[in-house]
Amino acid sequence: MNVTLKQIRAFVAIADSASFTAAAVVVNSTQSSLSVLIRELEQAVGLRLIDRTTRKTALTEAGQEYLIHARRVLAEVEHAELSTKELVARKRGRVVVAAPPIIAAVLLPPIVAEFHSKYPNISIIVEDVPPSDIVPGVAAGQIDCGLGVFGRDPLGVQIQPLIEEKLVLIGSADHPLMSGASVKWSELRGHSVVAIRAPADIRRELDTQLRLAGVPQLPILEVRQMLTVLGMVSAGLGVAVWPSWAVGLLEAFNVQARPLVAPVARMPFSVITPESRELSPAAVSFLAVLTEGVKRNAALIEQAMPALSVNTSVKSLGERS
Numbered sequence: 001m002n003v004t005l006k007q008i009r010a011f012v013a014i015a016d017s018a019s020f021t022a023a024a025v026v027v028n029s030t031q032s033s034l035s036v037l038i039r040e041l042e043q044a045v046g047l048r049l050i051d052r053t054t055r056k057t058a059l060t061e062a063g064q065e066y067l068i069h070a071r072r073v074l075a076e077v078e079h080a081e082l083s084t085k086e087l088v089a090r091k092r093g094r095v096v097v098a099a100p101p102i103i104a105a106v107l108l109p110p111i112v113a114e115f116h117s118k119y120p121n122i123s124i125i126v127e128d129v130p131p132s133d134i135v136p137g138v139a140a141g142q143i144d145c146g147l148g149v150f151g152r153d154p155l156g157v158q159i160q161p162l163i164e165e166k167l168v169l170i171g172s173a174d175h176p177l178m179s180g181a182s183v184k185w186s187e188l189r190g191h192s193v194v195a196i197r198a199p200a201d202i203r204r205e206l207d208t209q210l211r212l213a214g215v216p217q218l219p220i221l222e223v224r225q226m227l228t229v230l231g232m233v234s235a236g237l238g239v240a241v242w243p244s245w246a247v248g249l250l251e252a253f254n255v256q257a258r259p260l261v262a263p264v265a266r267m268p269f270s271v272i273t274p275e276s277r278e279l280s281p282a283a284v285s286f287l288a289v290l291t292e293g294v295k296r297n298a299a300l301i302e303q304a305m306p307a308l309s310v311n312t313s314v315k316s317l318g319e320r321s
Helices: 005-017 020-026 031-045 061-090 101-106 108-118 131-139 201-212 226-234 244-249 281-309
Strands: 050-052 057-059 093-099 122-128 145-148 157-172 194-196 221-223 240-243 255-261 266-274
Touching: 005 020, 005 031, 005 061, 020 031, 057 061, 093 101, 093 131, 093 281, 101 108, 101 122, 101 226, 101 244, 108 122, 108 281, 122 131, 122 281, 131 145, 131 157, 131 266, 145 281, 157 226, 157 244, 157 281, 194 201, 194 226, 194 240, 201 240, 201 266, 221 226, 226 240, 226 255, 240 244, 266 281
Parallel strands: 093 122, 093 145, 194 221
Antiparallel strands: 050 057, 145 266, 157 240, 157 255, 157 266
């Protein structure tokens, strides 16, 4: 006779409650049915596991030893059931991710493609919105995760730093600052600067570094969108500070990049999730792919940074060498 899970559950319930009556309630059975299960279990293992008298119910020495293994079996079964349910949950569902438009256009596509190849039945909604809309949406639970550069301790969300992006200087191919291998912040003195309007984080970093370098922080041109910055720089209207993860866009606009040094400026690039609720299994899976993808892209950019002085063409996240 083979041991069944029903018999093991009945045995553990009796061991925990020291009573057939109480155990019958736990496993939703009758006392007589419980007695049959225990008798069959003892016949299967060839040992008496429970001493039952009119006054008490207690495990035998063999029963105490068997209980250790019985609990382990039930724990493994419960773990297997949970894993299976999570696997099923990851085969369907919906994930909402938010990012500023430039991040949504540059970083997210290969990540979404990789995730879709693994979980084709999970739908992805990409909210390409201004940075100021991301934290409130995530905090309200309307968005599963948000990607970008956020201030310190944004309210209502959990923040997970992914990488430290480096800031580079971009300019048209014939701009004087593009002639060297790198550019010091102090060298921006006397040159026209195109900048994102405040209060964007990249603008705050620009203002801070120019002030520390003793350079008048008066950009000649201010815009709201990063893609507009790229167009203005391409037209020769000035240079601009640009995140290293987005250098792959520059070649199409005939714009080059140089590392900014003295000092090297870095900004934390993070993902945020709601503080008020747990993520669905689908969202947890997407977060794992997202985290790995962003870090992999950063590694490719880091490898290419020395070559920025002669070539701004960088492998995209989805490419392999």
